[in-house]
Amino acid sequence: MSCAVCQKHWEYFLDVYNPNPHVVWIFGTIAYITIVAVIISGSFMFMDITGVPKRLRKYKLQPGTNEPLTWTQLKKLLKTAFVNLILVGIPALSVFHGITVALGRSVDLRTLPSLLEILYTIPIAMVSSETVFYYSHRMLHSKILYKTVHKKHHEWTAPVSLAAVYAHPVEHIVSNMAPFYAPVMLVRTHIITAWIWATIVLMGTLHDHSGYHLPYLWGTPDFHDFHHQKFNQCYGAIGILDWLHGTDVQFRRYKAKQRAALQDSDK
Numbered sequence: 001m002s003c004a005v006c007q008k009h010w011e012y013f014l015d016v017y018n019p020n021p022h023v024v025w026i027f028g029t030i031a032y033i034t035i036v037a038v039i040i041s042g043s044f045m046f047m048d049i050t051g052v053p054k055r056l057r058k059y060k061l062q063p064g065t066n067e068p069l070t071w072t073q074l075k076k077l078l079k080t081a082f083v084n085l086i087l088v089g090i091p092a093l094s095v096f097h098g099i100t101v102a103l104g105r106s107v108d109l110r111t112l113p114s115l116l117e118i119l120y121t122i123p124i125a126m127v128s129s130e131t132v133f134y135y136s137h138r139m140l141h142s143k144i145l146y147k148t149v150h151k152k153h154h155e156w157t158a159p160v161s162l163a164a165v166y167a168h169p170v171e172h173i174v175s176n177m178a179p180f181y182a183p184v185m186l187v188r189t190h191i192i193t194a195w196i197w198a199t200i201v202l203m204g205t206l207h208d209h210s211g212y213h214l215p216y217l218w219g220t221p222d223f224h225d226f227h228h229q230k231f232n233q234c235y236g237a238i239g240i241l242d243w244l245h246g247t248d249v250q251f252r253r254y255k256a257k258q259r260a261a262l263q264d265s266d267k
């Protein structure tokens with residue numbers, strides 16, 4: 001059962017604006033993703049550009065890199081982010097949405113999803129998204145695809161938040177958009193569930209690329225940061241498939257060494 005007050009307000013909104021559901025699914029989702037990405041990456045990159053607040057500098061994973069971020073670097077990031085999020089995002093999402101509708105998904109926006117529906121969708125989304133991300137990312141590390149596609153993303157050996165979408169357009173579709181959209185297609189979620197899922201994905205990837213391991217924040221950015229340093233380790237986002245395929249061995253050794261060094265310094 002969904003929240004009655006939310007449902008009432010939602011129906012009022014739909015009655016007043018009577019939006020075309022396909023337009024909301026495509027343009028609304030792209031607008032939502034872009035706004036959330038700007039807010040989250042903007043917060044991290046404010047620290048990269050200004051060095052403020054100073055007390056958080058100690059949480060930088062690769063100290064001394066991209067501090068401060070230059071105007072040239074920022075311009076390069078913003079240009080690629082705009083191309084990928086908007087110019088690539090709209091046609092790609094139109095295709096994904098078209099396929100899902102052709103497969104029988106209802107585009108009805110009216111009935112909000114129940115809390116239970118949202119709760120069971122998230123773990124399914126995490127597993128299916130990780131599977132698509134891990135294997136597509138590993139494929140991008142094949143000799144030919146690395147040279148022609150993935151090298152652009154790896155220009156950032158010490159990434160900053162918005163570098164999450166600094167990628168060749170093919171990579172943006174295959175390795176950013178497809179892992180986000182796979183569960184939306186699989187579960188045929190309501191748009192609100194899809195937007196909640198998009199928020200979780202963006203929080204994860206923008207933090208993973210931020211270059212900071214801030215306390216009390218979600219995720220373990222060290223894992224993907226290590227991938228940008230070493231290239232052949234930590235292909236996934238969560239890490240289960242890396243553990244299964246043994247592609248996190250160097251990372252686990254590195255963390256064990258770090259822990260041992262910390263224990264020695266405490267003695």
Ligand SMILES: [Zn+2]
Binds near residue numbers: 153159163209228
């Ligand atoms: Zn990356």
Ligand SMILES: [Zn+2]
Binds near residue numbers: 137150231
């Ligand atoms: Zn990579």
